Amino acid sequence: MVAFRPIIGRDLAAERLLKIFPREAFDTNLSSPVSAAGVAALIYVGAVGPDANTVWARPSTALWMQEEVLLEATAPFRRRAWGAAAMRGRESVATLLASWGMTFKQWYAQDTRESLRDDSWNLLYENNAMVTRPGVKTNSSAARWALAEHFADLFDPGLKGEDLETAILMWTESHMTTSARAKAMAVRDHARSAEAVRVTLPNGSVRLLEPGNASLILKGVVEEWAPRKLHTPLVLAISEPGEKQAYVDEQRLRALGVSISVSQLLPDAVLFDTGGDGTFWVIEAVYTDGPIDVGRKAQLLKWATAQHIPAHQVAFLTAFESRNAGPAKRRLKDLAPGTFAWFRDEPAFELRWDAIDTTGDLTPVTLLRPDAS
Template sequence: MGALDRRRSRSCRCGGLSSEEVVALRPLPQRDKIQERLQMVFPPDTFNTVLSSPQAAAAVAAMLYVDAVVPDSGPTLEETYWARPTTCLWLSDEAYSRTNDDDRLAWREAASKRRATVVALLKDWGHPLNAWYADNSRETLRDETLPGWLGFGALRDRPGVKTTSSYGRWALTESFADLFDPDLDGKALTEAVEAWISSHMTPGDRYRIRRAREMGRRDVSVIVNLPDGSTRNLEPGEASMILKGVVEDWAPRRLAEPEVLTISEPGNKILLADGATLAEIGLLINVSTLLPDALLVDLGAEPRPKFWLVEAVSSDGPIDEDRKAALLRWAEDQRIPPGDCEFLTAFASRHHPSARKRLKDLAAGTFAWYADEPGRELAWYEIS
């Protein structure tokens, strides 16, 4: 019988259940497989990485090991085992390799007491305690990972137990625990993950996951629909997907009458048609020294059109103070007043490594935008 159909209860010296209610505990997946599945549910470029980190995987493994699993909703059994952060920190490779139910329940009973009891049990098994994590590493798990999962319905907290209590208060929900069944694989795994995401996440979160998957595609050219109805084929890659979002999602929301003057990419600095348009209106861009990823104009801005200089950051290259100064010098050479220039740095997601690394470098008087949250924008400006 697979874990998807299993309801677990067990007689043991720590749980107090009757011997008639004995059912096998869930099978245990490898920790690296747990992290892979966590990243399917919570892509690290889209969600806070604490939701799918190695420590998060250890937490899932520990709660499966001690059978801290509850129904998704409704009342919980009085004998339910609730984990605490130390349950996830004190587990070790030696203990996790002992997969029979009696050993798992013995470790669970020891971990419900104190660290010395776990040390004594491991000693009886012929091993020192090589815990996965030190006790002083519990803050991230306690303050970010577990509350984060709680918000998505991946686990439940124990009613009536304060956050400062030493009693266990966390358990995985059955539907979330089911995703880590080692027998679940291939298409069935993908479908199970999609079903869980559909039933537990908001449309906004699902959109962010969809965008993250699109960003990861490297084998298909990116088709951008321009405001004038024409299309542009860009090279495959994350930067092209960000530019697609800028043109199709950001510009219609932000600009009164957007037009794309040019989009650059590594193999095609300025498209011939873009070059002709730029020459016709008297703009010159030296592709060897200065080339924004995109140049847009808002023809509906008052009192004059606004030029938007855009950088799409997949790894580096935000509009910092030096970059902004260089772009303003270019604008001055083209007889564009500085007040007619606006600047946008676009990222895939605020959780993407490039955003976490480079947001601090943004120049004053510029904006930032994230492709997976198209209806929002950050502004960094002087308070006057």
């Protein structure tokens, strides 16, 4: 028995195909409207495989599909009935739909069959996105086409946002040819560089961060806060939540005797100030959540201890967009003692939260200029 996947429409199929096979790098037939229709129709009838239960389809399966069927004939028994009728012929589909009170209004004319097969499905097959029925000749009229199971996974309507991007990237790495992977990578890199947040590091080099408000806060920390606060700032590491990548200055880390694992990097950024005894600044950029609270500070100090960094040489900064921003209003109360807060829209100031020094050397909770003692 076929385990049906969620039904999708042509619009969603087209949107996903464009993400998988961007037109800047791939034949446009891979993401054409008729190609999207094919994906939607094959998922509807359960033509996904290959395995012992695979339902095999013909190009006409896509040509004879229509919106009303996708929207209303959603029960598994109706999906099986429609698929069986499509295997018998066009008149069988029309008769079945009439029994359901529907008028047969197929998506494409019959002469589109060769275009779908030759310009779309063959290309998808070449890119490991489709499978064919073993033992059936290419010139046979028998049903022999299905979506590859791993490719069909990318059309789950519940797969969205970052999870979808990750799934597409993993599929590209696992199933595309070397040449196709290079094409996809080039398009992604071009788009990323066009949209990325450009951060100029203290040494003059430029680091591209993924688009987003958290990246803008990190940019402010590096370009605005660090030059004001630190004597000679060095950016040792910047991590990103999206692709789980990080900028890590391995040479400087080795010189300082510090090791940072990219896969286990805890803070959003690590900076080093060469002034005085040398201070390691651990930074968290908060656009939604994640300030340096008591628990977080303890975790970060544990990491520092493992690197043989004395606690007095570690400082902590939670960076926000604004004092008026929701995350700051909610989480300032949770800042760990002995830490600082900074706001991108007020770059010349910082907030310090600490215990009152009874000797009078330390200032209680107040807004300080960066050069204040």
